[in-house]
Amino acid sequence: MPKIGNIILPEHPLLLAPMEDVSDPPFRRLCKMHGADLMYSEFISSEGLIRDAMKSKMKLDIFDYERPVGIQIFGGDEEAMEMSAKIVDTVQPDLVDINFGCPVKKVVCKGAGAGVLKDVDLMIRLTKAVIKGTSLPVTVKTRLGWDESSINIDEVAERLQDIGVQALTVHARTRAQMYKGHSDWTHIERIKNNPRISMPIFGNGDIDSAEKALEYKNRFGLDGMMIGRAAIGYPWIFNEIKHFFKTGEKLAPPTVADRVEAAQNHLIWSMEWKGERVGIVEMRRHYTNYFKGIHGFKEYKQKLVTTDGHNELFEIFNQIREVYANYEHQV
Numbered sequence: 124m125p126k127i128g129n130i131i132l133p134e135h136p137l138l139l140a141p142m143e144d145v146s147d148p149p150f151r152r153l154c155k156m157h158g159a160d161l162m163y164s165e166f167i168s169s170e171g172l173i174r175d176a177m178k179s180k181m182k183l184d185i186f187d188y189e190r191p192v193g194i195q196i197f198g199g200d201e202e203a204m205e206m207s208a209k210i211v212d213t214v215q216p217d218l219v220d221i222n223f224g225c226p227v228k229k230v231v232c233k234g235a236g237a238g239v240l241k242d243v244d245l246m247i248r249l250t251k252a253v254i255k256g257t258s259l260p261v262t263v264k265t266r267l268g269w270d271e272s273s274i275n276i277d278e279v280a281e282r283l284q285d286i287g288v289q290a291l292t293v294h295a296r297t298r299a300q301m302y303k304g305h306s307d308w309t310h311i312e313r314i315k316n317n318p319r320i321s322m323p324i325f326g327n328g329d330i331d332s333a334e335k336a337l338e339y340k341n342r343f344g345l346d347g348m349m350i351g352r353a354a355i356g357y358p359w360i361f362n363e364i365k366h367f368f369k370t371g372e373k374l375a376p377p378t379v380a381d382r383v384e385a386a387q388n389h390l391i392w393s394m395e396w397k398g399e400r401v402g403i404v405e406m407r408r409h410y411t412n413y414f415k416g417i418h419g420f421k422e423y424k425q426k427l428v429t430t431d432g433h434n435e436l437f438e439i440f441n442q443i444r445e446v447y448a449n450y451e452h453q454v
């Protein structure tokens with residue numbers, strides 16, 4: 124069973140990916156409820172944290188029911204990374220994760236995110252700074268390399284482990300690929316098979332079904348896998364995969380009533396966390412995902428994204444439950 128510091132994870136754990144504007148406490152709670160074993164926060168700018176920026180600070184909120192949970196930070200300045208690790212330390216998540224994988228230009232330009240794949244010495248210095256700033260286990264999430272011709276994850280993994288990083292998650296794409304093309308997990312398999320590597324190695328990229336998860340588990344023999352996009356609007360993916368690992372059988376897909384319950388819980392927890400108005404507005408971007416592929420749903424979606432009061436929203440949820448009560452078989 125993989126260990127990260129004192130955190131003992133189940134065999135082949137399923138990790139919820141850090142996702143900006145998605146992996147907030149309400150969503151993490153939902154994923155935990157549906158079987159995710161380790162949660163990551165949205166990435167937080169080290170400089171934002173130091174400036175005391177409200178948006179960054181709010182991302183530090185963690186709750187006991189979602190543990191184990193990691194807070195992810197990014198930045199290209201050693202001092203800022205050390206200071207922000209100290210700030211993260213005060214809220215005592217279970218681990219601190221460093222984002223060395225973000226491909227977005229405005230992050231990369233500052234020598235942060237995937238930018239450091241071009242400068243591994245800088246990556247090591249930034250990591251050392253974080254380790255210095257916290258007493259918590261430090262993990263890293265990164266990509267295979269800058270581009271196809273400069274894949275350097277083998278060197279990166281060894282050097283990160285040597286300075287005390289306790290687990291590595293690799294999104295099996297290069298920075299140049301952004302989110303396009305295929306993820307190539309054979310590179311992660313090679314790291315796992317490196318006799319010098321003993322820290323847990325988690326694979327990430329394109330896991331979107333129980334069948335694919337089992338195939339990749341058997342094929343690549345990693346310590347676990349991280350799931351991002353497939354969990355958006357579909358937190359059931361975690362338990363579906365676990366059940367498939369255990370029995371080789373597929374769970375029945377969620378009914379419309381299950382989807383309503385998940386969306387409603389998501390809304391309630393968002394309102395609790397962010398306040399009613401912001402919770403309702405921010406939840407609007409999620410409804411399409413919860414009800415993807417449901418015939419004739421447009422009319423209800425329109426109502427959900429234009430209604431302001433929570434009682435009115437609950438009423439719409441009830442209508443959806445009633446109208447789609449016998450719809451299960453067609454989903």
Ligand SMILES: Cc1cc2nc3c(=O)[nH]c(=O)nc-3n(C[C@H](O)[C@H](O)[C@H](O)COP(=O)(O)O)c2cc1C
Pocket residue numbers: 140141142143144145164165166195222224225264294327328329330349350351352353
């Ligand atoms: C909306 C969105 C936001 C993301 N934000 C982050 C982030 O804050 N930190 C991070 O390390 N990766 C982030 N990612 C990348 C994911 O964590 C993950 O590596 C990527 O989506 C590939 O996994 P998947 O195919 O399971 O989605 C984000 C991805 C998406 C789609």
